[in-house]
Amino acid sequence: MIITKAKLAKDVLTNEVTHVNLTIDNVIYNVPFDEANRHYQAYLLWVAEGNTAEAAD
Amino acid sequence: MSTLKVNAIRNVLATSDAVTLATDGTCTANITNKPNRNLIINGAMQVAQRGVSSTQGGRKTLDRFYMNWYNTDQVALTQSQSTDAPPDFSKSYKIDITTAENTLDANEYAWINYVLEAQDCQVLNYNSSNARSVTLSFWVKSYQTGDFAVNLNKYPDNTNRSITSTYTVNQSATWEKKTITFVGDTGGGGINDDNGAGIYIYFFLAAGSNYVGSSANTNQWANFTSSGWANGQTVNLFSSADNYFYITGVQLEVGSVATDFEHRSFGQELALCQRYYLQLTLPKHYANGVNSSYIYQTYLLPVRQRANGAGSVVSQCRYYSGGSGTNFTPTVSPLTDRVLVQGLALTNGNGFVDGTIALDAEL
Numbered sequence: 001m002i003i004t005k006a007k008l009a010k011d012v013l014t015n016e017v018t019h020v021n022l023t024i025d026n027v028i029y030n031v032p033f034d035e036a037n038r039h040y041q042a043y044l045l046w047v048a049e050g051n052t053a054e055a056a057d
Numbered sequence: 058m059s060t061l062k063v064n065a066i067r068n069v070l071a072t073s074d075a076v077t078l079a080t081d082g083t084c085t086a087n088i089t090n091k092p093n094r095n096l097i098i099n100g101a102m103q104v105a106q107r108g109v110s111s112t113q114g115g116r117k118t119l120d121r122f123y124m125n126w127y128n129t130d131q132v133a134l135t136q137s138q139s140t141d142a143p144p145d146f147s148k149s150y151k152i153d154i155t156t157a158e159n160t161l162d163a164n165e166y167a168w169i170n171y172v173l174e175a176q177d178c179q180v181l182n183y184n185s186s187n188a189r190s191v192t193l194s195f196w197v198k199s200y201q202t203g204d205f206a207v208n209l210n211k212y213p214d215n216t217n218r219s220i221t222s223t224y225t226v227n228q229s230a231t232w233e234k235k236t237i238t239f240v241g242d243t244g245g246g247g248i249n250d251d252n253g254a255g256i257y258i259y260f261f262l263a264a265g266s267n268y269v270g271s272s273a274n275t276n277q278w279a280n281f282t283s284s285g286w287a288n289g290q291t292v293n294l295f296s297s298a299d300n301y302f303y304i305t306g307v308q309l310e311v312g313s314v315a316t317d318f319e320h321r322s323f324g325q326e327l328a329l330c331q332r333y334y335l336q337l338t339l340p341k342h343y344a345n346g347v348n349s350s351y352i353y354q355t356y357l358l359p360v361r362q363r364a365n366g367a368g369s370v371v372s373q374c375r376y377y378s379g380g381s382g383t384n385f386t387p388t389v390s391p392l393t394d395r396v397l398v399q400g401l402a403l404t405n406g407n408g409f410v411d412g413t414i415a416l417d418a419e420l
Contacts, residue, residue, distance in 0.1 A: 001115075009388065011390070011399075012351060012399070012401060013353070018390065019390060022367075025113070025115075027369050027370075028369060028370070028386075029367040029368065029369045029417070030367065030368040030369070030388055030389045030390060031367045031368075032365040032366075032367070032390065032391065032392075034364050034365035036252055036253060036363070036364035036365070036418075037364050037365055037366065037367055037418065038367075038417075038419055038420065039367035039417065040367070
């Protein structure tokens with residue numbers, strides 16, 4: 001699972017950052033902050049490698 | 058018409074009764090082919106929500122199963138749901154080599170993988186003296202004959218433990234049923250009772266020299282060693298573009314007996330698969346008179362998923378805008394039992410027209 005882009009995203013109702021949008025194999029995944037989610041696990045590893053997601057709009 | 062009057066029925070070589078008859082006219086039977094015994098979902102390879110064919114690795118075709126390969130240089134292949142199947146089955150998982158690997162380097166390997174959810178493994182009593190054996194049975198058809206390795210790996214919880222065994226394909230291009238019994242793991246810290254990964258099953262298709270040579274994990278649970286991961290694997294599926302491998306009828310059951318495959322209906326298998334991955338086509342809805350830049354709609358899911366899934370778009374989504382459908386990319390926010398679909402920065406949004414999203418909660 002190779003992440004080519006990560007961007008935090010907000011819920012426009014609450015204006016809180018609620019998930020991260022990951023681009024993997026040219027598909028954008030809206031990934032919740034749930035440690036049981038394998039995409040979020042991959043994101044945490046990606047961050048641990050020194051990467052940083054783009055800020056939310 | 059006659060009545061057989063006995064208190065029990067036992068095989069002449071057995072040490073316990075198969076059927077015990079009570080004085081009230083009832084009986085208790087020690088049955089091996091109980092309902093819901095197959096711990097594998099989609100073992101008959103019926104459900105392929107993501108698609109039926111792909112040249113990529115990973116979760117691209119059949120639900121719950123996936124194929125991957127690592128560190129290779131030339132190999133190319135197609136993974137697909139096939140209609141070539143043994144008696145009693147209609148589908149199989151096919152791996153077809155289209156470009157061979159010139160040489161299998163030490164660090165190259167490939168497998169088909171299946172992951173059991175941890176809370177479904179509690180019956181195995183691992184990390185106790187009551188640890189139970191499991192029996193894996195499946196049908197395979199391979200162009201190549203020879204030995205293939207199968208590994209069970211208990212990775213995410215506590216100690217990384219592993220056990221490897223082998224089976225032999227005896228005849229080329231012929232469906233053969235294989236059975237392997239794995240003893241229970243009496244050590245290693247057990248498997249957490251949660252919704253994480255419990256046991257990984259690896260059906261090896263190729264393994265470089267880094268992954269064979271050690272018998273530390275052969276037919277016995279022990280701490281994971283990479284050189285024991287695929288020990289006994291002699292077949293290299295990548296050696297020729299003539300090679301292929303089919304598998305179906307995968308069943309894992311508690312005990313040392315391989316019973317007949319437990320067939321479930323397509324609807325049952327689909328619902329079981331949807332705990333881990335599902336696709337949802339946006340139903341049409343129209344909010345008359347609302348011309349908004351935002352649309353929010355929550356949909357209940359047909360099954361409760363294992364975890365909050367990752368949402369993505371499978372086919373183009375459209376919203377109503379002045380009577381016509383306009384393309385947009387929704388933000389998909391799944392919980393385990395529902396999903397919020399949001400259309401943002403729209404022009405005169407009056408509801409959703411169509412489109413399909415996927416929610417991925419796989420292990």
